[in-house]
Amino acid sequence: MSFTSRPTLRRRGFAVAATATVLALTLAACGSSKDSSGSSTAAKDHGAKASASSSATTGGMDHGSMPGMDHGGMGDGLADAKDGYKLSSGTGELPAGKDSAYRFTITAPDGKPVTGFAVDQTKRMHFYAIRSDLTGFQHVHPAMAADGTWTADLAALRPGTWRMFASFTPDNGPGKGKDFVLSRTVTVPGDAKPTPLPGAATSAEADGYTATVKGDLMAGMTHPMTVAISKDGKPVTDLQPYLETYAHLTAFHEGDGAFAHLHPQTKVNGDRGGPELSFQTMLPKSGNWRLFLQFQTGGKLHTAALTLRVS
Structure with missing residues (x-):
């Protein structure tokens, strides 16, 4: 078996071109028996909740059927906008210690919410929450409303700064077939003591x-x-x-x-x-x-x- 780098998913033709510009890799998490804020944690997987886009739309290529595609062209995901596409959210703070919901939209270069997304690994949107010290992590699959608003249900977060990543591929418009990963930060109020990152291990x-x-x-x-x-x-x-x-x-x-x-x-x-x-x-x-x-x-x-x- 072989794995390829992920910030940019899908399509054999894109995989060949993206290999030259790879910027990434993958070991993500969806669900765990531990609390999502712990150093070895991963969040509960909400992927079982069908998104509006996946249930209402069957068109577009299913990139999930092509294992090991190269996603390096996505970039490092540290910006909230790229090539006219933007991750927008009115949420700048989430509560500590209890489940919460992060709502967001992806807008196209014309400023309108994107509602058509291609399937990647069975999902039209992969969403990640990572604490700034990398000791808290969640990977969930949000649900999309008809107006293009996504809701990511998150398990309890520890106080601190968290970055929210959205990974997707538009199924129409100027970005059709192109993989994106965009992000924004949120604050979880409370005693935000950083946790030392565990040392390198094999x-x-x-x-x-x-x-x-x-x-x-x-x-x-x-x-x-x-x-x-x-x-x-x-x-x-x-x-x-x-x-x-x-x-x-x-x-x-x-x-x-x-x-x-x-x-x-x-x-x-x-x-x-x-x-x-x-x-x-x-x-x-x-x-x-x-x-x-x-x-x-x-x-x-x-x-x-x-x-x-x-x-």
């Missing part, structure tokens, strides 16, 4: 599973990387498809929070994934990256988080 635990990463990465260069999944010291070979792949990987750069995303290239073959998942990984910046890997077994989603040093 493995992480999640729900009794161990994810072990192998590969020497250098900033701005594509290198092979493998992630091996084991449990009780034994290789895991019953990984189930999750978002039409065997793992979802999202990464964030320490310091600025730059976004990167990866997922397997190899076509899923039933519930027999593992034990090793292969990636062609390109991270654009040196330093520490916090990786969030999601995988599914027995109908349960697991999220493993580790710090990876890129030279």
